[in-house]
Amino acid sequence: MIDKIYSYIKDKRHTNIFFTVLGALIFAIIPLFTDVEASYLIYFLFLTFIHIVIAQGWNLIAGYAGQISLGQNAFFGLGAYTTALIWLHDITKTGYYFDPVVMILSGLAPVVLAIIIGIPLLSRLRGDYFAFGTLGIGQIIIVVFLKARAITGGADGLHIPSTVYESMMPYYYTGLLLALFAIAVVYFITRSRIGFALRAIREDEMSAASHGVFILKYKVLAFAVGAFLAGIAGSLYAYYLFHINPDSVLNMNWLFYPILMCVLGGTGTIMGPVIGAFFMTAIFSFGDVYFAQTHPIVSGVLIILVMKFMPTGIIGLKDRILSRGK
Amino acid sequence: MNLILTLRVLVNGVLFGTTYGIAAVGLSLIFGTMRIIFFAQGTFIIFFAYISYWLLTLLGIDPYLSLIIVIPASMLLGSALYYGIFKEAAANEDKNISLLLAIGLMYLMENFMLVVWTPDPRSVVTSYTTLVFRPFGIVIPFTRLTTLFIAVLTAAGVFIFLKKTLIGTAVRAASEDVVSTTLMGINPNWVNAVAFAIGIGLAGVAGVALATIYPFDPSYGFIFAIKALIALALGGIGNVYGALLGGILLGLIESLGSFYVGGGWADAISYGVFLLVLIFRPQGLFGGSIKKA
């Protein structure tokens, strides 16, 4: 029996699933042994889960489809604002905390934006040029939100009544579920026939097209799914913050965090962003506690060092050590 | 007097746009030789604005005089950055890595400035900060005029360097075909380092110029990087002369946009123009088409 399980795990295709399920189980029971309302660990993990969701979104578009997006902060912020607006105006009439309908809508709003912007950008621009094109999406959204003061509250933003807050518990489990969902979405997309197309596009667009792949369709698809994941991450964050404004949910950290996490862990791999999210959140949290002011400098140095010395990330490090042994 | 008002808006646009222009020329040079957009350019501009601020407040050195220190220092820093950080990535021709390196550098610099200078806006105040000329009722602040003067001088200097010197010609050649330049005996690292030195040197000039005009804070670097990028796209990526014109054009667009549509919208408008240009005229508004070798 144990042999069977062992050989099942050894099979490369199952390793990721096994560790994800194992990790999920461990994280699922952690709250049973800790004081959820007071523990820093719970807050740390909650933050990590949000980071995993947005990182997987970037991973799909940049890591698998090879199109570097510098607009994830726009999608994250749009998701957060959507949640806040629906909540405040009780548009869905459901009105309870962590309403799945609200969260899905908060994912879909960025999808619409991603499609509207993605089709012209992705059909005309390649490589760097696409990255530039996405760079200002966040800025334009900020301007729009600042100007639409009647709806968005301008620079002050929106306040969700924080009286509904009862416990950290639902945050933790929703975060865990969303992180698993994000991993699963990217995993199944990349394992499906769509994944073939994305990987082929990343390697050689021209060749992919001459084998019958409709390049634009799959690039836009990856961009939209990445936007969806950023949007629901933003939604969850909005529930946590209660007060959202352009400064908190549209700032450029939300553009750089997913990149940093993917690069750190290993872009274009399923577990890379997860590992990266844990590492980055740990470093940031540690920095926040012990040297609050200077820690972003450390992370800047970290990006440079990682890109210089291990451009394939932590995941790639394993392969490099193995191949050096040969 | 609507005409005078319009004129004032136009003049202001040109005066401010030249700062974008110098930044964009730097971006364009680095892009030409390395094929990367150096995102940290804007952050370095702010960094040098702070340096100029420090030189004034701590040592009492006039901002314009500080250029004598800032220009060589920034050029040195530029070449050091190339050899220290970008050299391997340039040799491997891995653009994504160079791009992420630039992002990391920008992140590092911005947060460094936050720690050293805090997020509160600073401004350089001198005896001539409030000095204003009023030819024909158009208000022209002295500092903006000086900025224009410095920008024109700097741009002319760079263009002459590119046109008249052998190494400048080599930089232009490398932006067309790097392999071919090595077959002429030109060391590609040397050319890249020169491009970086001038690029960051221009950031130094732009930083000092900016410091005399506007209050600035560390986060402004990112916005400035986007502005410089927009200027670059308007002028045609890789077109050094176009970059300066693109900057001036962007200044005009912003100035007109905020006057006629309303302040705060200017960013959205210039970004909209940028997107349209990228999509429909990726070779830029000036000059011919991009030639693929």
Added chain:
Amino acid sequence: MDSSNVVLRLDKICKSFGGLQVLVDLDMNVERDEMLGLIGPNGAGKSTVFNVITSIYRPDRGDIFFLGEKITGLAPHKVCHRGISRTYQLVKTFLKMTVLENVMLASVYGGKHPDKGTMERALETLELVELTPRKDILATHLTLSNRRLLEIAMALASMPVLTLLDEPMAGLTTVEIHKLLEVIKRARDERKFSIIWIEHRVDAILDFCDRVVVLDYGVKIADGKPDEVANDPKFIEAYLGEPAA
């Protein structure tokens, strides 16, 4: 002209790059199940012909008809769906995907086929090029010759009506070339499709092709049976330069 048997027709195709005329009023036909050799010196415009047919370039003038329908300016993936597949001079397999994944990509996206599933087609095509034992290794670990075979398998996995082979023998050793020729022969016997074949190894073209077209400076200078072409002085001159003395 009886055009019922013609699968591909190029009608006065012109293409120039930056003032340089690469193809000049090119007319060319390919018949059903025909193996057409396309030869000519370096820079004659052969690969451009392929890029124009597969819509990677749009011709400046002229039209392309495939199975009687105009396909000029169609998106590249749609050209593939109509039934034209190709290989590249510099092999373009997807190095970070396994051999099977490469072929699956081609069979999944190459076009719909009612009788056969995508996996079935992929495995069958791998069998055809004798790469089945290597199906689970990454393409990057294949030798050049196997990568060429893989690319041919990818071109065949979409069950094309016409396949364009761009110098499949370049860089291969004699033994590898023999295997490649064998595979192409067998594939043709089993599947029945037309081929346009660009090759520098003129002897192979003359031995294997039903008909040969010779390009020089973008102009068609010969079109006929291999034996006729081989002894055409214009052809020899295009290849060897002006006769010495």
Added chain:
Amino acid sequence: MANQLLEVKSVDVFYGDVQALWEVSIQVEEGTIVALVGANGAGKTTLLKTISGINSAARGEILFSGEHLENLKPQNVVDRGIMHVPEGRRLFANLTVLENLRLGAYVPRARPFFAESLERSFTLFPVLQTRKNQKAGSLSGGEQQMLAIARALMGRPKLLMLDEPSLGLSPIFVKTIFELISTLNEQKATILLVEQNINQALKIAHQAYVLKTGKIVMSGAGNELLADEEIRKAYIGERVGRRQR
């Protein structure tokens, strides 16, 4: 043997896993024209690139006036006195003719002689003088080839390597280019020439090497090889050039 300027000894070159050159050895005697001929993909360009340092040799030695070149970067090879005119010329199209020439004399060894070299180039190619302020991209193909050669001469090479100088040129210009190569040689230039125009190349070459799939298969004096029936086989195969079957 007299003065060997360049000696390539048993060089192996790889592109990734693929071996492109197998134990290639050639010698270039000072003051001679040496031709490298062979079909496309035989490794001629690879050999030139290996000598000029763009590719690196996995094994073997490259000696230039007795000095090792194997581990030098391209710019250092140029410094030693080898100028390489690459395939497709690779001029700086947006730079003027004069600027292109100026860069040709970039190396410290040649820079002091700029004026002298320029005069010589303009004597050899009067057309370049009339167009000296025009952008290189606006020249015709033949003029561009002249500029490419002139640019290399500005570097005062001890060895000039020309990769397919006749490629893509009209027959009249091909003739001009070959005459030019002979003239240069009469003025004591040492030239390593890669050509597909085999008849012309062998006619002017003192010594020639035939490459086939990365190996030297024949060598000898140019005019001997020209008369040799075997070379046609090595080059474009068995059947070409025979009168009747």
